[in-house]
Amino acid sequence: MAAAAAAREQNTVPETSAVGDPIFSRVRLATSSDVPFIHKLIYEMAVFEGQTHLFSATESGLTSTLFNSPPFQSVTVFLLEISPSPFPSTVSPDFTPFVKTHNLDLPIEDPERDNFTPDISNDVVVAGFVLFFPNYLGFLSTHGLYIEDIYVREPYRGKGFGSMLLSAVAKQAVKMGYGRIEWVANVNALKFYEQMGVRILQKLRVCRLTGDALQAYDMVNI
Numbered sequence: 001m002a003a004a005a006a007a008r009e010q011n012t013v014p015e016t017s018a019v020g021d022p023i024f025s026r027v028r029l030a031t032s033s034d035v036p037f038i039h040k041l042i043y044e045m046a047v048f049e050g051q052t053h054l055f056s057a058t059e060s061g062l063t064s065t066l067f068n069s070p071p072f073q074s075v076t077v078f079l080l081e082i083s084p085s086p087f088p089s090t091v092s093p094d095f096t097p098f099v100k101t102h103n104l105d106l107p108i109e110d111p112e113r114d115n116f117t118p119d120i121s122n123d124v125v126v127a128g129f130v131l132f133f134p135n136y137l138g139f140l141s142t143h144g145l146y147i148e149d150i151y152v153r154e155p156y157r158g159k160g161f162g163s164m165l166l167s168a169v170a171k172q173a174v175k176m177g178y179g180r181i182e183w184v185a186n187v188n189a190l191k192f193y194e195q196m197g198v199r200i201l202q203k204l205r206v207c208r209l210t211g212d213a214l215q216a217y218d219m220v221n222i
């Protein structure tokens, strides 16, 4: 793999490069230096959902609004990374990363990998993320975690990585003694959630006040 990194440095790497077998995954806390990748992942999500017309996030916007408080007290991001080499084991008082080994039938072809490689010398690729924050559950008189975004990049889907991300958030909720995790689901992903033991509430609808309709409240006399 050092050879692959050297080839990329010399620009001799093919446009499509494969991650072979076995591969190693890690779910870790994101930091401010991950903002360029988080921005690209959120944009990909907007493309996937056909909602680029609603996308106005910028890297500087993310930098000024994320990572302003200790992990889990406000918005928190877990990043999913994939590597052809084992990740070093690290322990952190905030969050010890989850690492896993996967034996795949076929190598993963990732044409975008150079756009998602934090450090070109070590072959680690950013493959997904989950962004969440604490909410409050009056019914339970305790906190919960609300997932705003969960996303696995296309070449890495269907291999258990989405389950890893969701499980990491659920495990954290249990660790903190929180009562629930909750999110709004894309209908295409409902099967995925059902397989993870999630209950889908049929009677609730998403309500959203945004854009001009929200700004109009500035003029409302209350």
Ligand SMILES: CC(C)(COP(=O)(O)OP(=O)(O)OC[C@H]1O[C@@H](n2cnc3c(N)ncnc32)[C@H](O)[C@@H]1OP(=O)(O)O)[C@@H](O)C(=O)NCCC(=O)NCCS
Residues within 6 Å of the ligand: 048, 150, 151, 152, 153, 156, 157, 158, 159, 160, 161, 162, 163, 164, 184, 185, 186, 188, 189, 191, 192, 193, 195
């Ligand atoms: C939804 C998503 C996060 C799932 O991640 P993933 O890595 O593909 O999921 P996993 O490989 O961990 O799948 C776990 C299980 O769910 C199933 N599954 C995953 N996505 C599915 C889908 N779209 N339809 C049916 N089943 C699905 C898998 O087959 C697997 O079942 P198995 O354990 O019996 O094999 C990922 O597909 C994704 O990012 N999709 C695009 C964005 C999106 O829809 N985000 C969610 C918004 S609510």
